[in-house]
Amino acid sequence: MQITYESIQELINLANEQHIRLSDLILSDQASSMETSPDEILKRMDAQLTVMEESAAEGRKKDIRSSSTLAGGNAYLMDTYAKCGSPLSGDFCAYAITTAIAVAECNAAMGRIVAAPTAGSCGILPAAVLTMIEKRGISRQDACMALITAGGVGMVIANVASIAGATGGCQAECGSASAMAAAALVELSGGTPEMAGHAMAISIKNQLGLVCDPVAGLVEVPCIKRNAGSIMCAITAADLALSGVKSVIPVDEVLQAMNEVGSTLPCALRETAQGGLATTPTGLKLAEAILGA
């Protein structure tokens, strides 16, 4: 039976019926619908993981800068602080924050990244899986399976809500990436498919209504730091779900709410750079300096 990818509950039910992980379910469905083998899909996903590792390394460099010069160097600062200081968020979270910023800065500086689901939100999912590899010693194979889970639940979000900032605001980009990362983290920590659903719901609820208001219309301010915020949101949601905390509002209803909120956001707050941080005095001054009046 082919999966419709129109409900997270559908994925959870199917996985439970077969006593398998979400990733096993999605992998076998995708192999059949793409007319290829599961091994072939895992091989392709491994290549995506390699690009994520490369962008995370590139973004940690001290002198990386975007052409506007607004972005770059913050992952280096955070990395140095995490290694030498005692970050309040702890070793695991500090590494995740550094990775999210690094990948997003690599993107701003015209480096190579994996859009996951978009370029603007490309740091969040790598932060989840690369931190699990580095700090929890998970295997590459498991990391790839977690990316498959993230991809599967991401397809549901794209189908029932949106993954485009121009359509749904930043909640649709960083919010979606955060929910995908939360599902991946739960699975990698041995949680159940239900827990992954609750983690997704909690993660999106905490970012509902987040607007897309890029300064000068560029994928830099505030996008890069929002990648850091969204990975922390994903980790919080995953830990809550793993502890047994449930989302009162079911995940599919949360996705519907996200879609509704997105469509009621004014146009000025959907990637047009006509509101929010983009039109603050500093935002406008920067835009003029970068783009010319």
Next chain:
Amino acid sequence: MNIFDIIGPVMIGPSSSHTAGACRIGYVARKLLPSKPVMAEVTFAGSFAKTYRGHGTDKAVIAGILGMLPDDLKLPDSLKIAKEEGLAFSFSTAELPKSHPNTAIIRLIGEDGKEVEIEGASIGGGNILITKLNGMTSVFTGEHNTVIVAHTDAPGVIADVASAFAMFEVNIGNFRLARPHKGQLAIMTIEIDGEATTQILELLKRQPNVTQVVYLKAH
């Protein structure tokens, strides 16, 4: 849609629409030109016009015209590479109120003197929509394997072209004809389900009244 539309594409940043999509529009223009391009005139409209420098849209389009795909690590250096390869280029901006906000018009001149002009929009996630080809309406996305057939408008040409696909059991998923004037140059845009093999393309080129056949493989 599949998982690699969500965990992907692999691309040079910063923006799937302003960088990856722009590169693809340039790439399509390059594929439609029969010879090596020596001159490129790029016109940006809408959001492209406003932010093309900050998003590297200029570098991305030229990279595509040089035959690079959106994940090519050389993309940020494309303007320098163009100069080395003898490709002259210019950028301008225009207002096209009826077009999609992220629209580019690309005019290329090849070393044999032939020209091609396309209008394309970057519609999100690196996906594109080509809307005009040499002034004629030609709508395709590049998401499916697409065959462009330029021909002289005459009875039987469409049947000949369709038969060529049928002969090799390739299904046509979408077909569009642009014919501004009776009996003159016209363009078929054909999206197919399978692959257009060399045999099919050679057969198409041999059909009477067919002047050019271009095959654009899906990304």
